Amino acid sequence: xxRNINIENISQTVLSGNFxxxxxxxxxxxxxxxxxxxxxxxAIGDAMxxxxxxxxxxxxxxxxxx
Numbered sequence: 001x002x003r004n005i006n007i008e009n010i011s012q013t014v015l016s017g018n019f020x021x022x023x024x025x026x027x028x029x030x031x032x033x034x035x036x037x038x039x040x041x042x043a044i045g046d047a048m049x050x051x052x053x054x055x056x057x058x059x060x061x062x063x064x065x066x
Contacts, residue, residue, distance in 0.1 A: 005037075024057075 009024040027037070038054045045052035 004027075006026040007023050008026050010021065012019070012021040014020070027034070034054065034056060041052045041054055
């Protein structure tokens with residue numbers, strides 16, 4: 001899948017024995033909405049036997065705000 005998505009930051013760690021990679025991306029050049037992008041990434045993840053999640057920065061920040 002080719003998209004106009006720029007990776008701005010990557011962090012990686014191991015949580016509960018699972019490798020976790022978090023990326024902050026910039027979607028301004030992407031013409032499709034976030035739900036279409038999620039579906040495409042989920043399909044890629046399924047094919048690779050990995051879980052891929054995508055959420056808007058505002059949702060992520062709200063979930064992890066103390």
